[in-house]
Amino acid sequence: MLLTFNIKHGRDFSAELTKARKVAEYAVEHHSRSSADVKHIGLKSVIACQVLRKYSNNSNIRTVSRVQLTVPGQAVKVNEGRKELYISCLKLRLDISYLPKFEKVNQVELDKEYAHVAVTINEPPVREAEQWVGVDLNSTGHIAVVANLATGKVQKYGKEAPHIRRKYSKMCRRLHIKGHHRVAKKKIKRKESRKIKDINHKISRAIVNEAAQQACGIKLERLSDIRTTARQSRSSRPSLHSWSFYQLQFMIEYKAKLLGVSVAYVDPAYTSQMCSRCGLLGARNGKDFTCPHCGHVDHADANASFNIALRPSLEESVGRSHADRDACEGRIDAPREAPS
Numbered sequence: 189m190l191l192t193f194n195i196k197h198g199r200d201f202s203a204e205l206t207k208a209r210k211v212a213e214y215a216v217e218h219h220s221r222s223s224a225d226v227k228h229i230g231l232k233s234v235i236a237c238q239v240l241r242k243y244s245n246n247s248n249i250r251t252v253s254r255v256q257l258t259v260p261g262q263a264v265k266v267n268e269g270r271k272e273l274y275i276s277c278l279k280l281r282l283d284i285s286y287l288p289k290f291e292k293v294n295q296v297e298l299d300k301e302y303a304h305v306a307v308t309i310n311e312p313p314v315r316e317a318e319q320w321v322g323v324d325l326n327s328t329g330h331i332a333v334v335a336n337l338a339t340g341k342v343q344k345y346g347k348e349a350p351h352i353r354r355k356y357s358k359m360c361r362r363l364h365i366k367g368h369h370r371v372a373k374k375k376i377k378r379k380e381s382r383k384i385k386d387i388n389h390k391i392s393r394a395i396v397n398e399a400a401q402q403a404c405g406i407k408l409e410r411l412s413d414i415r416t417t418a419r420q421s422r423s424s425r426p427s428l429h430s431w432s433f434y435q436l437q438f439m440i441e442y443k444a445k446l447l448g449v450s451v452a453y454v455d456p457a458y459t460s461q462m463c464s465r466c467g468l469l470g471a472r473n474g475k476d477f478t479c480p481h482c483g484h485v486d487h488a489d490a491n492a493s494f495n496i497a498l499r500p501s502l503e504e505s506v507g508r509s510h511a512d513r514d515a516c517e518g519r520i521d522a523p524r525e526a527p528s
Contacts, residue, residue, distance in 0.1 A: 189309050189445060190294065194302045195282050201298060204257055204278070207231040208239050212252045215243035232277040234263045238295075257298040264293045273305065288446070312448040317405025320452075322497030323395060323440070324459070324489050325409065325433045329475060332391050332436065335493035338402060342490045345391040349384060356380035384432055392439035396449055405450035407496050408437055409459065452501035464494035 211226045218225070221244050223233040231239075238258035243249055257278070265274045271285040275296060282296075282303055290307035297304040319338040325331060331346035360373050399406050411433050444451045463470045463479035464486070470479035477488040484491075 189311050189442065190306060191290075191309055191442070192304050192306045193284075193287055194304055195284070196301060197280060197282065197298060197303045199278075199280060201257060201278070201300065204231065204235075205255065205300065208235065208257055209252060209255045211236050211239045212243045212255045215240045216249055216252060219244045221245075234277050235259060254299070256304075259296045259298070261293045261295050264296055266293060309446065311445050314445070314450050315403070315405075315448050317403075317450040317452075319402070319404045320407050320497045321395070321399050321402070321404050322407050322493040322495065322499075323409075324493035324496055325411065325436060326489055327433075330489065331387075332395065333487075333489040333493045334395055334398070335490060335497055336398075336402060336404065337494070337497045338404060342487075342493065343394075343398070344489075345394060346387055349387050352380060352383050352387075385435065388432060388436045388439055392436060392443055395440055396443040396447060399444070399449050400447045405452060406440060406444060407452050407454055407499065407501065408440065409456035409496060410453040410502060411437075411456060452503065454496055454499040454501055459492045459495045459499075460488060462491075462495050464491050464498065 207229050208231055210229050211231055214220065214226050214229070220226070221237075221240050223236045223240065226236050226240065227233075229236070235257050238260060239255065242258070243252070259275050259277065263275065263277055265276065266284075267274060271283065273282040273284055273293065273296070274280070275282070278298070280298075280303075282305065284305070287305075287307070288309060290309045292308050294306040294308060296306070319336075321334055321336045324333045324335075326333065328350055329347065330344040331349045332344070334343045334345070335341075336343075356376050356379070359376050363373050363376070395406065441451050458469075460472055460477075461469055463477075463482060463484050465484040466479060466482040468479065468481045470477055470481070470484070470491075472488050475488045477484075477486050477491045479485075
């Protein structure tokens with residue numbers, strides 16, 4: 189697995205970044221790949237070659253915006269004893285004591301503040317899961333509700349995320365009304381994005397750690413077309429379209445791989461409307477769920493997360509008839525009416 193870690197380098201590379209920009213502009217104009225052609229600019233040849241390769245090969249690049257200093261893995265030395273990376277062409281040492289054990293360094297990209305270190309990490313074998321936790325992702329309320337079938341425990345994460353979205357959405361609307369420049373709105377959007385990303389990182393880490401400790405797999409809903417298929421009121425439309433479910437699912441997947449935890453996807457149809465006890469259609473009113481058939485009452489998202497954990501994965505369902513899938517593990521996954 190290829191992972192990138194951001195490390196603050198604490199150095200002023202403004203002169204080198206200016207030279208790298210000039211090399212990139214030369215590459216866009218002349219499509220040269222030889223460092224000898226840009227020797228007069230004064231950038232180290234090992235970095236100049238990487239910049240030339242990136243900007244000469246791509247004919248779609250017309251202008252140069254942000255250029256980073258790219259150092260290939262061959263030019264980076266790993267000092268295992270001192271837990272550091274040494275980039276000789278820049279005389280830069282980076283502390284890697286907090287990084288997980290990796291096989292090799294692929295490359296390092298440096299900007300004004302950070303060194304982006306891309307490394308290859310060996311994945312442990314994925315354990316075959318006998319028990320599962322179901323994760324219900326939401327655009328309102330708690331953004332992740334996790335149900336553990338083995339313990340019956342329910343955990344809720346990310347209640348603050350919708351408040352953050354509403355806060356920054358109001359700020360953008362006020363700027364729009366006052367006619368402020370769109371650069372200010374972009375800055376607000378980037379700040380919101382960073383906060384939500386940090387929340388998603390913490391939630392995904394908590395979910396994966398819990399699954400690893402309980403020796404369970406993780407089941408998620410396949411939500412690829414949710415924005416076009418979901419019924420949405422005017423008030424819920426902004427939260428649905430700013431919902432970062434894919435980012436959270438991606439984080440859960442790669443963190444699960446690092447710990448050997450299984451991840452599977454299920455069909456999301458009717459997970460919020462079915463009763464997790466009897467499998468019949470119930471009544472959902474906001475975040476309250478009631479089953480008129482068996483009398484089960486639960487938080488709607490907790491009920492949905494149990495349904496997700498109980499469902500067969502999409503991979504398991506391939507090749508089965510609809511009736512076979514319904515009868516899987518002795519429960520009904522497709523909603524049906526109670527017999528008269």
